[in-house]
Amino acid sequence: MNFSLRIFCVAVSLIVSLQTTSSLAQINVFVDWADFEARLNEATASAGVANFTAGEVVTIKSNVFNDITSHYGGFSLNFTETNPGGDYETIVFGLTTTGSGYGRADSIDFRNLLKTGTGRVFTANFDDFIESSDARSVQIAELSTSLAGTASHELGHNLGLQHFDAYGIASFSATDFNGGYTTGDAQNAHVMATGFTGLTESGREVYRTFSDLSGVKLHMAEGVSPNPITVTSEVGSSHSSAATAQHLDLTSVAFASEYDDAELLEGFFSGSDYYSVDLEAGDKILIEVLSEIIYSNDFDSLLRFYDTDGTTVMFENDDLEVNSSGVNNGGPYSMDAMLWNLPVDAAGRYFIEVDSFGSGDSGNYDMVVAVARFQAIPEPSAILFLSAVLGSAAMRRRRRSSSC
Ligand SMILES: [Zn+2]
CATH class of the missing domain: 2.60.120.380 (Jelly Rolls)
Known part of the structure; x- marks a missing residue:
């Protein structure tokens, strides 16, 4: 499983060993739409529906861009639709492919030691998410969400995330000696989920977020976290x-x-x-x-x-x-x-x-x-006691996930 990624990793690790580990303040991410419309037309042809109009293409691009920036909300990535120059990560939507996959990353660049990875989204293969029986608005919504999910997934690999990070859900508790747990499909609500984790076509058409462990690792990626x-x-x-x-x-x-x-x-x-x-x-x-x-x-x-x-x-x-x-x-x-x-x-x-x-x-x-960390929830009497004793002292609470 994942041998192609492992081969990438071997190559990358050799490169990484030659890199310095200097931090960058912020990483630019070039969202490259070149030839996107041509690939979209291949997808609509395969799906047996009319090509998207110029206005619909604008809507899809806007939806996708908004979803990607939302996935990475709270991190210090700077997404741009024009080439930023210098070193930058790339998400490209217009490449041709003869394979059946949805996307591909350069590597699993843990800690983002490389600063120039490319994540490829094979738009022409997204006919799977354009159902001819659906209303046009539904086709656009589901296609947009699917494209954005794959785009953020491939960028995630280039920033160091792996498929199993989708299982890193802090609320789960180990239930056997090895610390395993049954997730009940929860991993597939996350961006790093993929086919073998059980992610389905309909699952790709729903907006996903990064798991808790993915959030931790993005904070370990150079140039990605403000903290x-x-x-x-x-x-x-x-x-x-x-x-x-x-x-x-x-x-x-x-x-x-x-x-x-x-x-x-x-x-x-x-x-x-x-x-x-x-x-x-x-x-x-x-x-x-x-x-x-x-x-x-x-x-x-x-x-x-x-x-x-x-x-x-x-x-x-x-x-x-x-x-x-x-x-x-x-x-x-x-x-x-x-x-x-x-x-x-x-x-x-x-x-x-x-x-x-x-x-x-x-x-x-x-x-x-x-x-x-364990977060105690005080009993009502304890809350009264605490509020009386501590006044306005802040009680530590579990932070909620952002839309990372
Ligand atoms: Zn992947």
Whole structure:
């Protein structure tokens, strides 16, 4: 599965290794409409309906542009329909294709280290979303939403997002040893969903949003977030036990995610690497190792999450699995390890171990940690008490998702 993307990633990782990691203040995104109308006419011909009029084409372009900018609302991308010059990301709608796909990205450019990716939307194949029995207004609405969803999806890949990010929904709780959960199709409400996640034709015709995990990762992408989560480097000294664990100070996720705090770490595995993190009762923690999927040294990671004693394994995962019904329930996706929304029921310092499946492995990895903090809902009497005692003191509340 996803071998073509993996091949891209190998190529990209070689390029990435030569890049500096300087941040840019803002990324320009060129929305390129060249030859869009010609491709639209191919789609309408396939669908057996009249070509869209010039006025209808203007409406479709406007709808698509508005949806894309809405998907990325709250982030600092600058979308423009004229070539901005310099380095820029591109979404192009007018390319020809002989394949049956809807779109294609250059790479999964985690952290957006490249600044010049192209996301391709194969407009001519969108006849699937033009039903001749529908009213013209419905055809235009469904086509527009589908085009915009694919456009934001392909741009998402070029900014570092992956299909399984669609399952990163903070409200879900792990229900088995591996921390898997059944999503009940919730992943398909998100932009990074795709065919194998169960996204249907009708699902593509509905406006989708970025998942909570996608929101976190967009804050880790260079030049994308006004409040970026920056990279922490692995310490140089050995930290191969709980006693020597590197402590992770989580960064608040400013918005656009139901995860409250996150960490982005860059490391190199050559033996056990331990990290520690402070959690409160009721928190949920997501931990992901990205190695095989972004680097080329075939490090097959294994993740363990330890209780506060540093020795009791609470959860463990070797390979990331997702399919149309959920995560960690069959459907291998990557050798990379991932633990989803692990619950803890007591406050304390917990431990994460990055290990390898086989012995003697070594390799680069990035690690993403995202924590959804428990949000107590006071009983009415407690609210009265608190308001009396605290007056106007602000109570911390879970941030709502924006339309990212
Ligand atoms: Zn994709």
